[in-house]
Amino acid sequence: MLTEDHFTLSEGAEHNNPRFLACKYCRALSLCEFSSGEGRQSKNDRKIIKRHRKIRRGEFPYRAGDPFHSICVICSGAVKTYALNRDGSVQITGFHISGELMGLNAVNTKQHTCDAVALENTYICEILYSHLQELCDESFIARRLIFRILGDQIAHDQMVLMPLIGAKSATQKLAAYLLSLSQRFERRGLSTDEFRLSMSRGDLGNYLGLAKETVSRLFSRFVDEGLITLKARHIRINDRKRLTLMATKAPSV
Amino acid sequence: MLTEDHFTLSEGAEHNNPRFLACKYCRALSLCEFSSGEGRQSKNDRKIIKRHRKIRRGEFPYRAGDPFHSICVICSGAVKTYALNRDGSVQITGFHISGELMGLNAVNTKQHTCDAVALENTYICEILYSHLQELCDESFIARRLIFRILGDQIAHDQMVLMPLIGAKSATQKLAAYLLSLSQRFERRGLSTDEFRLSMSRGDLGNYLGLAKETVSRLFSRFVDEGLITLKARHIRINDRKRLTLMATKAPSV
DNA sequence: GCCATAAATTGATTTTTGTCAACATGTTTT
DNA sequence: AAAACATGTTGACAAAAATCAATTTATGGC
Numbered sequence A, B: 001m002l003t004e005d006h007f008t009l010s011e012g013a014e015h016n017n018p019r020f021l022a023c024k025y026c027r028a029l030s031l032c033e034f035s036s037g038e039g040r041q042s043k044n045d046r047k048i049i050k051r052h053r054k055i056r057r058g059e060f061p062y063r064a065g066d067p068f069h070s071i072c073v074i075c076s077g078a079v080k081t082y083a084l085n086r087d088g089s090v091q092i093t094g095f096h097i098s099g100e101l102m103g104l105n106a107v108n109t110k111q112h113t114c115d116a117v118a119l120e121n122t123y124i125c126e127i128l129y130s131h132l133q134e135l136c137d138e139s140f141i142a143r144r145l146i147f148r149i150l151g152d153q154i155a156h157d158q159m160v161l162m163p164l165i166g167a168k169s170a171t172q173k174l175a176a177y178l179l180s181l182s183q184r185f186e187r188r189g190l191s192t193d194e195f196r197l198s199m200s201r202g203d204l205g206n207y208l209g210l211a212k213e214t215v216s217r218l219f220s221r222f223v224d225e226g227l228i229t230l231k232a233r234h235i236r237i238n239d240r241k242r243l244t245l246m247a248t249k250a251p252s253v
Numbered sequence C: 001g002c003c004a005t006a007a008a009t010t011g012a013t014t015t016t017t018g019t020c021a022a023c024a025t026g027t028t029t030t
Numbered sequence D: 001a002a003a004a005c006a007t008g009t010t011g012a013c014a015a016a017a018a019t020c021a022a023t024t025t026a027t028g029g030c
Helices: A043-048 A129-135 A140-166 A170-187 A201-208 A212-224 A240-248 B043-048 B129-135 B140-166 B170-187 B201-208 B212-224 B240-248
Strands: A049-055 A070-076 A078-084 A090-097 A115-118 A122-128 A194-196 A228-231 A234-237 B049-055 B070-076 B078-084 B090-097 B115-118 B122-128 B194-196 B228-231 B234-237
Touching: A070 A129, A078 A122, A090 A170, A090 A201, A090 B140, A122 A129, A129 A140, A140 A170, A140 B090, A140 B140, A140 B201, A170 A194, A170 A201, A170 A212, A170 A234, A170 A240, A201 A212, A201 B140, A212 A228, B043 B129, B070 B129, B078 B122, B090 B170, B090 B201, B122 B129, B129 B140, B140 B170, B170 B194, B170 B201, B170 B212, B170 B234, B170 B240, B201 B212, B212 B228
Parallel strands: none
Antiparallel strands: A049 A122, A070 A122, A078 A090, A078 A115, A194 A234, A228 A234, B049 B122, B070 B122, B078 B090, B078 B115, B194 B234, B228 B234
């Protein structure tokens, strides 16, 4: 089931071929590098990864209240996570794209606090966290890997989330989030300037604290001003410079 | 300089006595527990903590661009962190109170991306991160400790930051932030209902993406409605239930 | 304790954003 | 391919928040 080459890193992989959903192609580099420095696989390694669970659009990788046992890696597809407020309203807590991790906020509590639902058909791998932790007792590589995973998550949260909290206008929020999304796609080796928004305008609005109509209007304005091209959920960034300006500065007029 | 009892955990400590600024009294439990399970101190332990740097109001624990070498623990006092935008405007990225950690977002990049400045006279301890990492090669306790530190930070970021991003009104933002502050004080063994806001209304507004006048008006409204009592920067939460309601639900009228 | 300065409050007004509603465009199912 | 449904766009208006400005209240330095 698990063969050695699942762990090795391959730069020139063909991403669009659906046969290649194995981790060495999924661009979750932090994890793919795992073991690459240690030669052959140990017995422990074989147990720590559960591969390629297929999750159809609308299905749940995990639910709030589930025990946390593994770090989820998204091989392909996209997932949103959300929490339910007492009054029944939902608060979307994040969008997770191909190559990213989910559910790390539960590593210490050992219990998921959010629901995760697939926005499109998605493949995930699961790294069994307790096994990875155990592996740390013997493997230097495993230790460094887990530090890197956790540290990256902290840096990611700070970088992505802070500008959104402090944004003084809806324009700033949306521009900042589009740019951070763009960066995230780039980091996974995908196009920086052209990508698919897998979430609805409503979801995006919920996440950013904006009405869906406001999101829609802002998109229209960005298109009018030539900043982006938009066709349904496919977006292209045409003027990154000016978009960056909008993300930090107050609205022009 | 570093004695064994710096590491041991003492529950009934006297917090208000200024003589007791040692870690066993500073309530950064994650760190104070360190070594408590391993008997006496090893030689390595002695090198990893730099203790009780005094930082006066307005001074900088670290600056953006500084190399990251240690995790900062706030023993007493309060610190804000902020980033400078290109246009010269500042974005406050967080407030850090007694017992909390700062600067963890730089663990992987090894370079600080924010300035940190003391809001009042503050004592910090520094855990030398590279030494702590090395210690992980030999110490089980150190391994678990570092996982817990990083994991707690991730959970903290998610819990505190997400409701602020998704908040649909200024009221929600401020109520949510006051409650999260309250929780943070509680976790450090301080009063949940009564505490000092070490930051100005302007700082709070900058952080939350609100005008300082809006923050001020909301405070006044909360006082009028009996939710809180406010005297300068000293706040008391009188009606936690209703405040929690405001944090999740849309404004009442 | 007093003074100078910084911070906070409050009011009037403008700008931004949310809400409600109608209509258009996409997507999924059959 | 058409129908049914979900999603997205746009306009008119109401509500919320920002800005500008004047005044009051705290704070730090002496």
